Amino acid sequence: MRRALSTLLIAAGVTAFAAAPATADPVSLPMPVTGQSYTDLRTPNQTQTGKDLPVGAWRDEENRFHSSKAYFTVDLTRLRGTRIFTARAYSRETAVTDCAKPRSVELWHTKLAEQPTWLKAPRELTRFETGVTGQCQANVSWEITDVITRAVAAGQEKATFSLRMAGGKQFDTGYGRRYAPVSVEVSYNTPPSAATDPRVNGLPCTATGDLVNRPPQLSAVVTDADPFPGFQVRYVVADVADPAKRHEGTVNAYMPFVVPSGFAEHGHTYEWTAQGEDGYDRGPASTPCRFTADLLGPAVAPVVTTTDFPQTGAGLPGTFTFDAGGDEDAVEFTYDGAGQYGTVRADRPGGKATLTMRVPTSGPNRIEVRSVDRLGNLSAPTRYDFWVRPSWPTVTVPQGEIPLGTEVEVSLRSAERDITSFVYEITGAPGSVTVPAVDGAAAVRVRVTDPWVTRLYVRARNSDGDLTQSGVGEIHVAPSEPVVTKNGDLVTFAPGMPGVTEYLYRVNYGEEQTVAAGPDGAVTLPIDFGDHPFPNVEVRSRTADGLVSRTASFHVE
Incomplete structure (x- = not known):
């Protein structure tokens, strides 16, 4: 027994009529x-x-x-x-x-x-x-x-x-x-069975007819007991108000069938049936099923207002109000802007909705809002431009160049209300650190570990858990590369920072090697530069706790 779910698709585009399959020889059995x-x-x-x-x-x-x-x-x-x-x-x-x-x-x-x-x-x-x-x-x-x-x-x-x-x-x-x-x-x-279970977009037909906002999928279940090709389903779709306006076509029982897009008009109700056929006989048609085309969105674009911006800072909550202006076709709103998008329900058809947003960056921003009807049709867009106030905390670091490995004090302060803590990250360090705030301020000790610059990215957190945008502090680091001298075949590496215990060096761009430093942090060793056309040595120093200096490059004259 074949069981086919034949599908009719009413879609935008050109008219497409399925070619009727060639009639196969009838079943011949003993x-x-x-x-x-x-x-x-x-x-x-x-x-x-x-x-x-x-x-x-x-x-x-x-x-x-x-x-x-x-x-x-x-x-x-x-x-x-x-x-x-x-x-x-x-x-x-x-x-x-x-x-x-x-x-x-x-x-x-x-x-x-x-x-x-x-x-x-x-x-x-x-x-x-x-x-x-x-x-x-x-x-x-x-x-x-x-x-x-x-x-x-x-x-x-x-x-x-x-x-x-x-x-x-x-x-x-x-x-x-x-x-x-x-x-x-x-x-x-054997004629095809009666077409049963007519559905619109996968849902059972209703007495009043389903609303559709796009070419709907119409389906019915048809069976055929004979095992030969030619089994197909014929769909007839007609305008209820003007039955002469109809579309009819056949499709293989297992393939979709596309009806021209211009056939369905907004606000019109259509009645359709499905009927199986196999080239010799037709089965009983399905009970009539209806759908109504709702192809247009709300006529009025929404009004967008806010009283929170530009007063509200970046990262902090601010509200927008969307108003459908009494167009009862609108039941919700869709929005897209400031890196966020989504849908919010209206308080009633044609009513309003409130959206709370946390805009991550300060400066000019835009949000685009549309009214949406219950089928998902969209109104024309409203584009609302607004400004977001900066909210980053102040990060105060020591001035000048700080020796590598030094621990310094960094001051953090935020002008936002109800700040309870600061969250900061240091370049090159895993994870983040949270410190409590007192009267919107805090001081932290930071060890300088990057040989060039140590950056802190700091956000303030308020009592509601909201985070401001990031403030940045840069600690500039003093030169730390070793001093390289040569006397005959001997080369000396002297420390450019305290606490050096070893050196990492490469001769003539070769493999990196390691040599221990003496008690005074220096080391002298013979180096054969050979006949390299550009003899040189590159060297870095390292402390016992893993701090690595900048690289010194020494070229032999």
Whole structure:
């Protein structure tokens, strides 16, 4: 059983009609045949069976006379609800008494009889012409389409047929023949099922019709029992106010179908049905389903106001008010600006909404706001420009150049209200540090660890947990590189900062090497510069706790 969810898509663009698939050949299948048997004048009250079926007069091995008719019954239950195109019965002659005698076999449709006997033979109703392929011991067939069609239409579940010789030849042994078991083949089509479960955008249809703001997906469930191609679904969509304005198209049951975008008009209601078809028959159409096109957003752009900016500082909460101006089509607002975007619900259709924002940077900013209807249609935008006051704290550092490794005091102060702490980060150091504030101020001790400049990024936090934008303090560092001298083949590294315990050096841009410093922080060592065209040495010093100086470059004259 095939189960298809066929989809119709009404979309903007050009009209697209799906090409109808080529009609495939109908299903042709063998039917179940039961009760293959024969009757015998010699045993008039019995139903006989065997590997083949004697028809007409014949003699047995003891030369006793027999006269037989063959019967078979066809099971029609699988044809219920189908349209029949052809039905044929087939057999072949397995034995012929006299090939010179003209073939006189007849096939008859009889009253239903699954256990016929000679004395209780069913009444013969309709005779069929015999088709022959070959000469003696030929293949034979009979077209039984009309009888099978009428039987199925009448609701009969079985039909019985009989093979016999014409007239008095039934008793003439010269005409006797034997036949292989009969097979019956029927070509038919099962119409598609009724289209059920119509849906708009995946939701069950409603009595009033769903509102849609974009080309909707229309779907229905259709099944087809026949395993051949050609199964598709036809959709018909019509304007309720003007039924002559309609769109109709077919699509493979498993593929979407696109209807032209210009078909649906704003404010119009449309009724549609789905119907399965397979190239031969159509199934019942779905119950009518409706949708109404709502393609336009609120007519009035919102009004945007604020009383918090520019008074509110960067990073601190400020509010905006969005007003739909009484346009009851508007139920919410969408906003985008200052690195933030989202949606806020109106207090009522056509009403207002309040948005709290924390703008991270000071200076000029812009927010763009639109009213939104319940389907997501947007109004024209309102662009609101505003200014945000700086909020960074003051970071006071020592002046001049500070020796590397020195611990200095840094003062922090914020002019914002209700400041409870400061949060700062130091370049090159992991994580952040929080220190309490007293009357909006704090002092921290910072060790200078960068050989060039140590930067502090500081934000103030208020009692609500809001953080200001960052203030920056830069501590400039005094030169710290080693002093390099050369005397003959000996090179001396002298410290440019206190606490040096070792040196890291490279000769002629080679691999870096390490040498320990003496008690006075210096070291002298022989260095072979070889025949390098630009002999040189690069050296840094390092303290026991890991501070590394700037690099000194020494070029040999």
